[in-house]
Every structure is written in structure tokens, then in C-alpha cells.
Amino acid sequence: xxxxxxxxxxxxxxxxxxxxxxxxxxxxxxxxxxxxxxxxxxxxxxxxxxxxxxxxxxxxxxxxxxxxxxx
Numbered sequence: 001x002x003x004x005x006x007x008x009x010x011x012x013x014x015x016x017x018x019x020x021x022x023x024x025x026x027x028x029x030x031x032x033x034x035x036x037x038x039x040x041x042x043x044x045x046x047x048x049x050x051x052x053x054x055x056x057x058x059x060x061x062x063x064x065x066x067x068x069x070x071x
Contacts, residue, residue, distance in 0.1 A: 007016040014030060063071060 003020055003022070005016050005018060005020055007014050009015075009030075009032065020026075
């Protein structure tokens, strides 16, 4: 039986996300998947960066013709 459990390797230890349902001594295979960490983890976007790039049509709040039968 194969069971997959995710976890994290840190400071020489593997920390599993949850405990496996195994009672006997079991063979384990560990596969390391590198995680790319973005260079700008805490970079904040400036306020108002999209100002003026989004516009709504003047009749935005008007009822749609397709929904006349339901109103």
C-alpha cells in the first residue's frame, strides 16, 4: 500500500502535515521538491496603481434586455 503525505523539511527534520495511519515498521521514500520563493515576498503595490485604467459604461446600472422576461 502506498500513502502520500505532504510535509516540510527544515533544519534536518521532516515535519509531516498529518500522522499516517500506519502501526508497523514501514519503509519510507522521501522526494524533495524545491519551492521557488519569489524575490519580492513582502513588496507592496503602490496605492492607486490602476487608477483610470478601468471605466464603467454610463448604463452600467440599467436593467439588461435579456432579463426583461424575469422582471
